[in-house]
Amino acid sequence: MVGKDNNCNNNNIKSKLRKGLWSPEEDEKLLRYMISKGQGCWSDIARNAGLHRCGKSCRLRWINYLRPDLKRGAFSPQEEHLIIHLHSILGNRWSQIAARLPGRTDNEIKNFWNSTVKKRLKTNNNIDSSEPRDHVLGGENGIMPINEHLNELMTMCMDSSSSTSSSMHAMVLTHDHFDPFPMLTNPYDMSSCLAKVEMVDGLHGDYGILESNKMGLESDFSFPSLESRSIENENNSAPIDVKSHNNHFNNICFNNTEQIQNSNVEELFGFGNNGQGENLRMREWDLEVLMQDISYFPSSDFQF
DNA sequence: AACCCGTCCAACCGCGTCAGC
DNA sequence: GGCTGACGCGGTTGGACGGGT
Numbered sequence: 001m002v003g004k005d006n007n008c009n010n011n012n013i014k015s016k017l018r019k020g021l022w023s024p025e026e027d028e029k030l031l032r033y034m035i036s037k038g039q040g041c042w043s044d045i046a047r048n049a050g051l052h053r054c055g056k057s058c059r060l061r062w063i064n065y066l067r068p069d070l071k072r073g074a075f076s077p078q079e080e081h082l083i084i085h086l087h088s089i090l091g092n093r094w095s096q097i098a099a100r101l102p103g104r105t106d107n108e109i110k111n112f113w114n115s116t117v118k119k120r121l122k123t124n125n126n127i128d129s130s131e132p133r134d135h136v137l138g139g140e141n142g143i144m145p146i147n148e149h150l151n152e153l154m155t156m157c158m159d160s161s162s163s164t165s166s167s168m169h170a171m172v173l174t175h176d177h178f179d180p181f182p183m184l185t186n187p188y189d190m191s192s193c194l195a196k197v198e199m200v201d202g203l204h205g206d207y208g209i210l211e212s213n214k215m216g217l218e219s220d221f222s223f224p225s226l227e228s229r230s231i232e233n234e235n236n237s238a239p240i241d242v243k244s245h246n247n248h249f250n251n252i253c254f255n256n257t258e259q260i261q262n263s264n265v266e267e268l269f270g271f272g273n274n275g276q277g278e279n280l281r282m283r284e285w286d287l288e289v290l291m292q293d294i295s296y297f298p299s300s301d302f303q304f
Numbered sequence: 305a306a307c308c309c310g311t312c313c314a315a316c317c318g319c320g321t322c323a324g325c
Numbered sequence: 326g327g328c329t330g331a332c333g334c335g336g337t338t339g340g341a342c343g344g345g346t
Contacts, residue, residue: 021314021340041331059332060315095334106334111313114336119311308346316338325329 018052022061026051030058031066064105071103075112083109084117 018026033049042055051058075083079101086097094106094113101109 019316043331055331056317056333057315063333064314092335107314110335115312306346308344310342310344312340312342314338314340317336318334319336320332320334322332323330325327 017054017057019057022065026053027061027066030061034062034066060107064107069103070105075104079104080117083113087113087117 029049029051030045033045037045037048039045042059044055045051046053046055046058049058053061082101083097086100090096092110094110098104098106098109
C-alpha cells in the first residue's frame with residue numbers, strides 16, 4: 001500500500017527519524033510530554049516532545065513500555081491460564097486478549113505465546129505424535145485436547161439453566177442434544193460443526209464466518225468481535241483509569257449471577273426459532289459472557 | 305576466553321480501517 | 326465517492342543476552 005503511514009515512510013522525513021531502541025532520554029521526553037499534555041495526535045506528540053521519531057514509534061513505545069498502568073514482570077500462572085483460554089476462543093487476536101489482561105500489552109502476550117506457550121504445545125505434540133493435531137491449550141500441563149476443551153464449553157452452555165456456570169448468549173451445539181450436522185464424520189469436530197453455523201447479525205453485529213479448515217493452535221478464525229463489551233477505554237484519547245478498568249473486568253468476569261438468574265435459556269439459545277439444521281442461525285453470540293465462567297479456570301482463586 | 309546457538313522481546317513493517325476533507 | 330492522514334493490529338525481524346561447548 002503506497003502512501004500510507006506517511007509519518008513514518010516519507011523518505012524525506014524518514015532519513016531524519018531515529019529508529020531502533022529507545023534511549024532513556026527519549027523515554028523521559030515522551031513520558032514527560034504524555035504526563036503533561038496527555039494523548040493526542042501521535043505525529044504531533046513526536047514533534048512537540050522533541051523526539052526524532054515517527055508518531056507510530058512513539059505510540060508503540062508508550063503503549064508497550066511507558067504507560068504507567070503497565071504490569072511488569074513474568075506472567076502469573078493465572079494470567080497464563082487466561083491467555084490460553086482466551087486464545088482458544090479468540091485465536092491470534094492479541095489486542096482483544098490483552099484487553100482482558102489489565103496491565104499487559106498485546107505485544108507482550110504475543111511474544112509470550114510465541115515463545116513459551118507454543119513451545120510447550122510443540123513439546124506436548126512430540127510426546128504423542130499419534131494424537132491428532134487439533135489441540136488447544138489448557139488443562140493441567142497447559143495442553144488440553146480440543147475435544148475435551150469443547151466439551152467443557154458445551155457443558156457450560158447446557159448447564160446454564162441450573163447453575164451459575166454460564167449465561168452464555170450463544171448457540172453452541174453438542175451432538176448429545178441433537179445433531180444438526182449429520183454429515184460430520186467426527187461428531188466432536190467442532191471446527192466443522194461451527195463452520196456450518198450461519199452467522200447473522202446478533203447484538204453486536206459484524207459477526208464472522210468460522211473457517212472450518214483452520215481450527216487449531218496455529219489457526220485463527222473469525223469469531224464475533226468483542227469490542228462491544230470490551231474493557232478497553234472506548235475513548236482512546238483519555239487516559240485509562242486502572243482501578244475502574246480492573247473493577248470492570250472483575251465485574252464482567254465474576255459478578256454475573258444476577259444476569260444468569262434472569263436469563264431465559266431458550267431465548268438465549270434460540271431453540272424456539274431456527275435451532276436446527278444446516279441453516280442454523282445464531283441469535284446471539286456473546287463470547288464475553290462465555291468467558292465469565294470462572295469454574296472453567298483451573299485456578300479458582302483467580303484474581304488480578 | 306572465544307565462539308556458537310537458541311531464546312526472548314522491543315521495535316519495525318505492512319496492511320486494514322476509519323474519519324475528515 | 327475518492328483521497329489522505331492517522332490509528333491500530335498482527336506478523337516479522339533483529340539485537341541483546343545467556344547457556345553450552
